[in-house]
Amino acid sequence: MKKERLNVKNKKVVFSEAWKVEVLQDNHFNPKLSANEVLLKKRYTLISPGTELACLSGNESWFSMPTVPGYSAVSEIIETGIDVKDFNVGDVVFHYGTHSEYEVAKVDGVFLKVPDGIDLTWVPFVRMATVAMTSIRVSNIELGDMVMVTGLGLIGNMASQLAALQGASVIGIDLSQQRLEIARECGVEHVLAGNADVKEKVRGITTDRGVSTLIEATGVPSVSLDHVSSVGKYGEVILLGSPRGACEANVTDLLNRIHLNDLGCISFKGAHEWRYPLMPDVFVKHSLVRNSRIVFKLMQQKKIKIEPLISHILLPDEAPSAYEGLRNKKDEYSGVLYKWQ
Structure with a gap:
């Protein structure tokens, strides 16, 4: 018999209005998983300075506020849907995740197990x-x-x-x-x-x-x-x-x-x-999934350098200062990660 999950508190970074960043908490986060979904607990998420500052400015028509932004994440699977076969609880994965402590995600698309030997702070840089x-x-x-x-x-x-x-x-x-x-x-x-x-x-x-x-x-x-x-x-x-x-x-x-x-x-x-499709296709050479796997290989082989790009590893509560730094202190802030655990 499946053990019922208790409510969890889900902290998240929210763009509430133009140039206003808040850190909020959902005290009753208890999502129901579809058959091919998993529940994730974040390890690290990475701010994409260009995209996220453009969204925070309020000038991106496709981005409505209030919204939880996010671009790239490395997370641990803590629960799986009944049809999930290739992933297990405890797996650490790379995915296009938001700046929230927990998130429900489908296991298709760019959703990849992190290969051995890669520092988890590097993983969000894959995107x-x-x-x-x-x-x-x-x-x-x-x-x-x-x-x-x-x-x-x-x-x-x-x-x-x-x-x-x-x-x-x-x-x-x-x-x-x-x-x-x-x-x-x-x-x-x-x-x-x-x-x-x-x-x-x-x-x-x-x-x-x-x-x-x-x-x-x-x-x-x-x-x-x-x-x-x-x-x-x-x-x-x-x-x-x-x-x-x-x-x-x-x-x-x-x-x-x-x-x-x-x-x-x-x-x-x-x-x-x-420009390229999400998933590999026999009729198209390149895809986002294939590109991601190639980047993982380059990381394993130490052919690309990630460490110099990391300027800050911050707690989510420091989000307002993170975006302020990326906006106004570009010489000091570049690669900013949120550490969720």
């Missing part, structure tokens, strides 16, 4: 790496290419590391000296401050040929326009960061760089995470 991996998947990056990445936050840093694994020499650009130092620690070959002479420095590194691929990871629309002149002939611009905010510009020069052979014949490509 950041798979987001970044989309830029590599859609690109033409080959062994020996020069690649420039604008924006060295979590996503841009990961894209830089993955482009290097693809065989490229990478130039990472950011305004933050701290992010530049983290990129160096993660093995990015060239790191440049995004100041007035950065284009000259890129020309010097590439011996006037320009880069073959520009991965734009900031999401600031003007950055693509500012740096497209550093892309060499028949090169490409990969839009990895989701563009946000207004930008007024005369786009004729940009269109000519795309259109005219003597100005480069440059291609622009979108690299949103959901």
Whole structure:
């Protein structure tokens, strides 16, 4: 006879209104599981700075408030539905989880057991790496290419590391000296401050040929326009960061760089995470599940560096200060994890 679960207290981070973060507690959390669902207790969740701050601003139409945000989690299964066969109580799993102590989740999609030998604080970064991996998947990056990445936050840093694994020499650009130092620690070959002479420095590194691929990871629309002149002939611009905010510009020069052979014949490509399907399919090579498994393998082999990206491990009660830091102290706050146990 199945033992009845007692009510649990479920602490959660809530965006209650624009720029207002609260930590609330549901004292009567006692969900009923469907046949293919599990009840999870979180170990760690990771803040996605770009997405979550955009949601917290109130400017994302798809995100309504009050809502529990969340992006990526590592959790322990504490109860399973009657049809769950491949997972057991006690398994530790990676999934796209919210910032709450407990959560009910289906066991399909990106819901994977954590392989042996991986630090649990690294696991939520799998999603950041798979987001970044989309830029590599859609690109033409080959062994020996020069690649420039604008924006060295979590996503841009990961894209830089993955482009290097693809065989490229990478130039990472950011305004933050701290992010530049983290990129160096993660093995990015060239790191440049995004100041007035950065284009000259890129020309010097590439011996006037320009880069073959520009991965734009900031999401600031003007950055693509500012740096497209550093892309060499028949090169490409990969839009990895989701563009946000207004930008007024005369786009004729940009269109000519795309259109005219003597100005480069440059291609622009979108690299949103959901470009690829969730599950593996015999007719599609890439999927989010496959990408996640590849990232786990890279972590096991120590081919990507995660530790330098972790700036803070905080308790959920510290959530308001976490978002304040990510918003206003970008040199100090980057990879912020909530520790739930």
